[in-house]
Amino acid sequence: MTYTSSIGIRVNGEVVEREVEDRLTLADFLRNELRLTGTHLGCEQGSCGACTVLVDGSAIRSCLTFASQLNGAEVTTVEGLASEEDLHPLQSAFLRNDALQCGFCTPGFLLTAAEILSETNDLDEGTIREAISGNICRCTGYQGIIDAIVEVARSGSER
Amino acid sequence: MKAEEFVRGQGRYLADLPDQDCLHVAFVRSPHAHAKIGEIRAPKSSALITMCTGVDLLADINPFRVVAPGHLDYEWYPLAHDRALFVGEPVAAVVAKTPYIAEDLAAEVEVEYDPLEAVTNLDESMAGETVLHAQLENNILFNLSVNEGATTDTFAAAHLVVEQEFEYPRQNALPLETRGVLARFDPRDQRYTVFTSTQIPHLIRSALSQILNVNEDAIRVIKPDVGGGFGLKGQLFPEEVVLPALARKLGHPLKWIEDRRESLIAGGHAHEERLHLSAAFDADGALLATKSLIDGDSGAHSTFPFGAGLDPLTGALNIFGAYRHKTAEFTARAFASNKAPAVSYRGVGQIQSVFAVERLMDIAADRLKMDPAELRKRNLYTKSEFPVTSPGGNEFDTGAYRETLEIALDRADYQGLRREQETARREGRLYGIGLATFNEVSGVSIFGYDGASIRIDPDGQVKAFLSTGSSGQGHEKVYGRLVAEAIGISPELVQVLEGDTDFCPVGAGTYASRSMVTTGNLLESAARELRDKILMIGGLLLSPDGLIPLEHVNNELLIADGVISLVRDPTATVTFEAVAQLAHMKDFNFSLPQELVQAGLESTHYEQHKTVYSNSSAVAAVEIDPETAQLSIRRCVIIGDCGRIFDPPTVDAQLVGGAAMGLGCALFEHLRYDDNGQILTASLMDYLVPVSTDIPQFEIGHLETPSTFSANGTKGMGEGGTMAIPAVLANAVADALMEKGLLLNKIPLSEEYIFQLLRTV
Numbered sequence: 001m002t003y004t005s006s007i008g009i010r011v012n013g014e015v016v017e018r019e020v021e022d023r024l025t026l027a028d029f030l031r032n033e034l035r036l037t038g039t040h041l042g043c044e045q046g047s048c049g050a051c052t053v054l055v056d057g058s059a060i061r062s063c064l065t066f067a068s069q070l071n072g073a074e075v076t077t078v079e080g081l082a083s084e085e086d087l088h089p090l091q092s093a094f095l096r097n098d099a100l101q102c103g104f105c106t107p108g109f110l111l112t113a114a115e116i117l118s119e120t121n122d123l124d125e126g127t128i129r130e131a132i133s134g135n136i137c138r139c140t141g142y143q144g145i146i147d148a149i150v151e152v153a154r155s156g157s158e159r
Numbered sequence: 160m161k162a163e164e165f166v167r168g169q170g171r172y173l174a175d176l177p178d179q180d181c182l183h184v185a186f187v188r189s190p191h192a193h194a195k196i197g198e199i200r201a202p203k204s205s206a207l208i209t210m211c212t213g214v215d216l217l218a219d220i221n222p223f224r225v226v227a228p229g230h231l232d233y234e235w236y237p238l239a240h241d242r243a244l245f246v247g248e249p250v251a252a253v254v255a256k257t258p259y260i261a262e263d264l265a266a267e268v269e270v271e272y273d274p275l276e277a278v279t280n281l282d283e284s285m286a287g288e289t290v291l292h293a294q295l296e297n298n299i300l301f302n303l304s305v306n307e308g309a310t311t312d313t314f315a316a317a318h319l320v321v322e323q324e325f326e327y328p329r330q331n332a333l334p335l336e337t338r339g340v341l342a343r344f345d346p347r348d349q350r351y352t353v354f355t356s357t358q359i360p361h362l363i364r365s366a367l368s369q370i371l372n373v374n375e376d377a378i379r380v381i382k383p384d385v386g387g388g389f390g391l392k393g394q395l396f397p398e399e400v401v402l403p404a405l406a407r408k409l410g411h412p413l414k415w416i417e418d419r420r421e422s423l424i425a426g427g428h429a430h431e432e433r434l435h436l437s438a439a440f441d442a443d444g445a446l447l448a449t450k451s452l453i454d455g456d457s458g459a460h461s462t463f464p465f466g467a468g469l470d471p472l473t474g475a476l477n478i479f480g481a482y483r484h485k486t487a488e489f490t491a492r493a494f495a496s497n498k499a500p501a502v503s504y505r506g507v508g509q510i511q512s513v514f515a516v517e518r519l520m521d522i523a524a525d526r527l528k529m530d531p532a533e534l535r536k537r538n539l540y541t542k543s544e545f546p547v548t549s550p551g552g553n554e555f556d557t558g559a560y561r562e563t564l565e566i567a568l569d570r571a572d573y574q575g576l577r578r579e580q581e582t583a584r585r586e587g588r589l590y591g592i593g594l595a596t597f598n599e600v601s602g603v604s605i606f607g608y609d610g611a612s613i614r615i616d617p618d619g620q621v622k623a624f625l626s627t628g629s630s631g632q633g634h635e636k637v638y639g640r641l642v643a644e645a646i647g648i649s650p651e652l653v654q655v656l657e658g659d660t661d662f663c664p665v666g667a668g669t670y671a672s673r674s675m676v677t678t679g680n681l682l683e684s685a686a687r688e689l690r691d692k693i694l695m696i697g698g699l700l701l702s703p704d705g706l707i708p709l710e711h712v713n714n715e716l717l718i719a720d721g722v723i724s725l726v727r728d729p730t731a732t733v734t735f736e737a738v739a740q741l742a743h744m745k746d747f748n749f750s751l752p753q754e755l756v757q758a759g760l761e762s763t764h765y766e767q768h769k770t771v772y773s774n775s776s777a778v779a780a781v782e783i784d785p786e787t788a789q790l791s792i793r794r795c796v797i798i799g800d801c802g803r804i805f806d807p808p809t810v811d812a813q814l815v816g817g818a819a820m821g822l823g824c825a826l827f828e829h830l831r832y833d834d835n836g837q838i839l840t841a842s843l844m845d846y847l848v849p850v851s852t853d854i855p856q857f858e859i860g861h862l863e864t865p866s867t868f869s870a871n872g873t874k875g876m877g878e879g880g881t882m883a884i885p886a887v888l889a890n891a892v893a894d895a896l897m898e899k900g901l902l903l904n905k906i907p908l909s910e911e912y913i914f915q916l917l918r919t920v
Contacts (some may be wrong), residue, residue, distance in 0.1 A: 009446055017509075021259075023259065024259075031174070031175075036168075037167070037168070037171075037172075037174070037175035037479060038167070038168020038169065038170075040172070040174075040335075040336070040386070041174065041416075042335045042336065042337075042386075042419070043419040043842075043843050044418055044419060045419055045420075045842050045844070046841065047844060048335060048417075048842035048843060050417075074642055077168065078166075078167070078168030079168050081167075083766070084165055087163070087166065087167070089168040091167065091582075094166050095162055095163060095300060096164060098808055098811075098812050100162060100165055100166065101169045101335070101387075101631035101632065101633065101812060101816060102164025102165075102335070102336070102385065102386045102387040102630055102631025103161075103162070103164075103166070103384070103386070103631065104170070104172065104334075104335045104386025104387060104631075105335050105386075106165050106168075106335045107164055107168045109321045110166065129851045129852055130851075132851050133850045133851045134850070134853075135850070136335060136423075136822065136843070136846065136848060136850060137335070138333060138334060138335050138387050138389065139387060139631050139812075139816045140812065140815070140816050140819070141815045141816045141819030141820075141854055141856075141857065142819065142850075142851040142854050143815060143854070144812070145851070146851065
């Protein structure tokens with residue numbers, strides 16, 4: 001027996017209405033139903049943070065959230081950060097600061113950082129280091145990621 | 160630009176490939192470390208499309224043998240059909256419409272197991288009461304001794320002999336993207352297309368051709384974007400065989416994405432070793448001879464292409480490599496156990512041997528009453544001694560080992576740190592300083608040749624095809640720049656293509672810090688050849704004398720920013736794009752004198768590169784809380800010498816990122832099994848890797864001593880940071896613990912282990 005629910009959510013500004021299996025995770029809904037494959041799955045255990053997206057402005061693990069829980073919610077994925085032309089300031093700062101290598105963890109870090117910066121620009125390196133400690137990067141050693149977020153916080157361009 | 164695709168979330172990793180027409184595979188994996196497999200019953204469900212057991216698969220594949228010197232080979236099958244040899248070994252595959260349903264069904268498959276005695280450590284494996292592979296007489300999968308007995312006399316006459324046993328744990332490279340396979344079989348042209356998240360596309364193709372019993376041409380292996388490899392994705396895995404075999408049988412494309420639990424229990428382990436080292440010194444502290452026994456626990460199987468001997472042999476071949484000494488002997492062995500097969504992980508073999516050697520040097524310094532820095536300086540090769548042939552027969556082209564250490568000591572203010580230590584000790588604080596210095600083998604080409612090919616289209620678009628494969632190292636950017644600079648055009652014209660066996664030259668792939676050394680050199684040769692030809696055609700258009708012979712084109716013509724001009728008359732110019740056009744198609748005013756210049760702009764170079772050796776030195780200062788055993792890293796300086804540096808940000812990123820990975824190896828990473836062979840670390844809550852708050856500020860620097868074995872002067876630079884950290888932190892912790900630290904002979908340096916050392920009476 002398969003249980004389903006009807007949901008209506010806004011993803012990157014667009015309203016999406018679907019009938020989904022109750023056990024479908026938000027990550028698989030975004031990736032398989034909407035083909036938004038920028039949200040990556042690194043562990044499906046809530047440990048690595050690669051699947052982080054914003055739900056109503058808060059960073060959550062989309063591998064541990066069911067799509068059926070989110071009726072009426074507003075979801076932002078990495079595909080919603082940039083416009084066709086312009087990168088989001090965090091995306092540009094990640095490029096400038098060598099904040100990525102293989103790129104697999106990057107979307108999760110970008111959305112985690114977007115949440116932090118949406119709350120305050122008054123951030124020092126230590127606070128940022130603490131705030132991104134729920135996300136794993138195996139390539140960079142984190143310094144470039146921290147530098148990129150510091151740069152955006154200092155420029156205040158997020159607000 | 161690749162990096163821009165990645166920040167936009169537009170990378171295309173294995174799981175992102177179009178899969179609307181795919182069915183999905185889930186694997187049934189053994190819950191036992193060692194068990195005889197009985198009947199396997201498929202669930203009675205209409206949702207099950209098919210189930211394939213190990214026995215079923217026997218009809219579709221050839222058994223496979225990993226054959227290499229020193230290896231004892233036996234038949235390997237991707238699905239266990241007789242006995243399961245480790246927890247997580249695949250015993251059957253189920254196919255269903257979605258991954259969710261496939262996983263449900265895999266959980267419902269009933270397998271009759273008859274559990275057997277499990278071999279879970281080196282001692283049990285050596286005892287050999289239970290032999291894992293029926294085709295072998297014992298559990299030895301690899302055994303090689305070099306120079307046996309050669310050091311006996313030197314040891315007998317030495318002023319000082321230090322001898323110590325070390326243990327290095329089982330670890331997992333843990334790329335954030337797990338593995339995955341998408342396989343198609345097209346009955347019209349009888350060809351397989353296998354997308355796999357790998358570092359070695361051509362080697363996968365060669366193995367599949369043997370196992371699936373078809374020509375190499377019948378298989379196209381494609382590597383999409385790879386979300387980290389770190390060595391783990393450098394071998395053939397069972398799933399890479401099962402999916403294409405089943406796709407053909409079913410007549411349907413199939414997809415499988417590994418989950419993190421599968422990855423941690425069956426996706427390849429590494430590093431587990433016991434090392435027994437002896438070193439002989441004279442009264443002045445000069446190293447005379449070394450003797451090494453390295454035993455690896457290589458798990459249940461020898462994996463293709465490197466085999467079970469990979470870690471112990473790589474360590475043994477390069478052990479004590481940075482230190483001058485006359486004689487050396489070693490034995491490297493690998494033993495089978497009921498644990499996941501050993502594969503490669505950044506710092507292969509050397510992360511263990513550098514840790515053990517550097518600990519031994521500190522123990523020797525203590526016995527000789529010498530400062531550890533002085534003992535190292537006395538024994539490290541200096542710049543003027545190169546080229547050097549090591550006692551094991553390795554040829555080191557160039558190096559500045561002592562100089563690298565001196566720079567690291569200066570940068571760290573070693574004397575200042577020692578003064579700080581004195582103060583700390585007076586205050587009862589546990590403050591330690593550690594050193595590590597070593598050379599690292601890179602650019603290894605044990606699988607023959609590598610290839611690089613450049614093709615320029617009539618509109619001047621340049622495509623570079625390579626046998627290597629990036630998994631985040633930035634090949635696209637670095638190779639693009641290399642080609643652009645060598646030709647004299649904008650990098651925007653250059654597209655770098657890797658990881659498609661239908662288009663890229665045959666070669667060994669990316670591992671052992673080899674890409675810039677191997678294909679980097681080949682790409683530059685190919686680009687220079689094309690530049691000469693472009694200049695020659697440019698000369699035909701510009702020079703009043705017509706053809707300028709090839710040997711003179713670089714004197715008489717220039718190309719910069721895509722514009723070709725005459726040296727003697729810079730106003731005479733023609734664009735690169737115009738030349739590219741005329742190299743392919745004649746126009747009304749110009750056609751190539753084909754007896755002198757062949758049409759087309761293509762160049763391909765193949766070569767087997769000589770091994771090159773980079774080197775690094777590190778200095779760390781740490782403090783340990785005497786009550787809680789908590790470790791704080793105060794300083795960590797790493798100086799690397801990877802020869803000529805072509806792209807400084809990439810080299811920095813590899814050094815720092817590598818060091819962060821080494822920090823995980825040093826402090827946290829430990830795959831643990833219980834006495835029954837059950838794995839205890841199957842999630843990221845149990846297998847810990849460093850997060851942002853764990854990483855100290857690494858202070859890095861470089862020395863550039865160009866290689867003479869590689870035309871571009873480069874040496875490998877992907878692993879020095881990783882190798883340095885377990886050794887340098889172990890020595891710093893041991894130094895902090897003073898006489899109790901002399902007992903430190905294990906990794907990881909967990910608080911539990913440090914606490915245990917602190918409490919030693």
